[in-house]
Amino acid sequence: MNSIEKLDNPVRYSLEETQRQQCISYANSLFYDPRFCVFGSLQTPEKAAEDLLAYAQLTDSFYIIGNPPKLPEGLRLIDLLHCLQMVLKKPIKWKIPIALIDWRS
Numbered sequence: 001m002n003s004i005e006k007l008d009n010p011v012r013y014s015l016e017e018t019q020r021q022q023c024i025s026y027a028n029s030l031f032y033d034p035r036f037c038v039f040g041s042l043q044t045p046e047k048a049a050e051d052l053l054a055y056a057q058l059t060d061s062f063y064i065i066g067n068p069p070k071l072p073e074g075l076r077l078i079d080l081l082h083c084l085q086m087v088l089k090k091p092i093k094w095k096i097p098i099a100l101i102d103w104r105s
Contacts, residue, residue, distance in 0.1 A: 007087060011065040012041035024058075026051035034059040045069035 006013040015023040015030040022036040029051040031040035038059050042048045049072035055062060056075055071077060 007085060009041050009066050011039050012043070015041065024055070026054060029055075031055050031062070034062070038062040039065060041065050042067070042069055 011032075012030055015025075015032065019032070022033045024031045024033055026048075027050070028044045028048040029040055029042045031051075032038065034055075038061065040055060040062060042051070042064060045067050046069070048069045052069065052075055053072050061078065068077070068080065
C-alpha cells in the first residue's frame with residue numbers, strides 16, 4: 001500500500017503502524033485510547049455496532065473516520081462532517097517576498 005492510499009484512512013494506518021501503544025482494537029474497528037484522543041476507524045462499518053457500544057463506555061463522545069456506520073440502539077449521531085482532502089504531489093513554487101530570520105542562531 002502506498003502513502004497516498006493510506007490517506008484514505010489515516011487513523012487506521014496510524015494505529016496499525018506507528019501508534020499501536022495507543023490502540024484499542026475491537027473485532028471490526030480500531031480506536032485510540034480515549035486518554036490520548038477520541039478517534040476511531042471502522043474496518044467493516046456494517047459489523048461495528050458492538051465495537052461502538054464498547055468504546056462509548058470509555059468516553060462521552062468520539063469521532064469516526066471513514067464511512068458512517070449503522071448506529072446501534074443507544075448511540076446517536078450528534079453531527080456529521082463530510083470532508084475531502086487534497087494531496088500535494090509536487091511543491092508549489094512560491095517566492096517569499098520578505099526575508100526570513102532564523103531565530104535559532
